[in-house]
Amino acid sequence: MVEQEWMAEVRALVGKEYGRVYAWDPVNAPMARQWCEVMGVTHVAGQVPPAMLQVWCMEGLEQNNYPPGSTTENPYEALQLIEAHGYPSVVAVNSELEFSRYLHEGEKLYYTTRLDSVGEEKTTGLGTGFFVTLVMTYFSQKDGGDEQVGRLLFRVFKFRPASAPAPKVKRPMPGVSDDTRFFWEGARQGKLLIQRCKACSSLRHPPGPVCPECHSFEWDTREASGRATLYSYVVMHYPVVAPFDHPNPIGLVELEEGTRLVAQLVGVDPGALQIGQQLQVEFEEFDGGLTLPQFRPVPA
Template identity: 40%
Template sequence: MVSDDDLFARLRSYEGCPAASGTGRYPVNTAMISHWCEVMGDPDPDATPDPAHEGPTAVAPPAMLQAWIMPGPTTAPGAGPQRSAAYGELLALLDAAGCTAVVATDCEQEYLRPLHPGDVITFDSVIEQISPRKTTSLGTGHFVTTRTEIRANGEPAATHRFRILKYRPHHAADASRRPRPVVDRDNAGFWEGVAENRLLLQRCTACDRLRFPWGPGCPDCGSDRWETAEASGAGTVHSYVVVHHPPHPAFAPPYAVGLVELAEGVRMISTVTGAGPAELRIGMPVELEFARAYGPGDAQQLPFFRARHQRDSRQDAPCREDAPCRQDAP
């Protein structure tokens, strides 16, 4: 087993190595400035023009600096900003040491000149510092700081420092502490279907709309008349979030929660299994499976969705009373 001192020495050997480099996906532009300002509650991005600038007077708010250098959630490998091999090795080394969870801790930015529409942004990041082993309320691990030098049209424009904590959570997940579903008169039929390995939707008999989650009336026409329709179980990932923080005693971060669009057109939120958080993609095909998620001896089942290309043939076998089902869903 590698000692803490040996691990720290190996981690520190990456200090000064490149972390990432690239060119921003888009030049600085007024559309992104306007969207960012609207989200932040500032409706006038031209409120602080730069009279010394001969071109467009709009100035990108300094605090949106990261918006110009971040890759998109579906950026293809080899396109856009690229993480270095050294940074990937560093994270893999921490993962191997049990520091599989991550949380962003702080960010520092220094602005050297305003950014204007039309500026082309390039950048280079280095692994600046790795801390000794630290114990926090989340767990034990190491702080990793990267420093990014940002240029606009080749001129120094800003310095960005970003710090994360890669850590080993204090406690393993306890499946018995998973929140239990609330069953009431409006959704009891859905949970009866789950107990029979069936995913039941509601269909309004007045306007024929399918709906989920279950409810007493149709959101389109208001009718309270409905029937059940069984979903095929096929779907795609419409959106997802990878949860790192806050911690919950029933789940071991990082884990993924997906918004799955079923083949029938309705959407539901569920855990996505069979693919690591870094492998998830919008549009990824998934298929339904049922599993007992509260530990041996608890008959309560939940519906999950497994990445279709990672389907495990053992999932086809029904759960037996004398053996717990697989617990690979958080």
């Protein structure tokens, strides 16, 4: 594959060495103890954990707040160039930390950065982009000449995210309890079941454990005819919520048997809805596991 012309500017940076970044503080016991506490490892008095090498030269809470004398060069300029050409995302791939020796309390450190490599354009599950490898070399300042004490290889993937099809949004499943299970099971069978008190024959919806009229806990069900009138309604325009179509008319319907329930209205012109118009129930299955009663206007 022929590489794009702008990549020549990026590849010209490979091998470039960036200036020193100094540590704010010398290697010290309090920071080592606190780091061990955060990482959940045992701190041995008088010893500095070698895995802390990168920590000593970090800027702190404020980004790019480095001590006086540190370089103002941007070691990530290759990433900025790649991003400017349509590769906005970045993910860390791997990090390799090498130690030349243990550090000692009181040592003053700094590191330099080298752009080690920029790979060929690759396509992964995340998207298409470039693997970029940086190498930070750490030194201890010495009167007789600075000593290399370790090295950090840091690799990232700078990429254009893959375009994935939007996931299909399913209708939310209703909460099903011992009081409401009969309703949803009936809907799956094409039946509109209404809870009925065995003591006083009152119908109630939504279902509940006790009759609001006589307070009996005994109940059974009655299959409604499905004929109803429109008692009230609203039409949802905003916000648009998937997977519902908008405008989305929702009706409070009064069943022929006398009780009311809330359901979606289908086959309607929202602007032509009228209170009192005749409706008929129909059942529609969604996502292979949810059957809902909906109401359609009956032609005059």
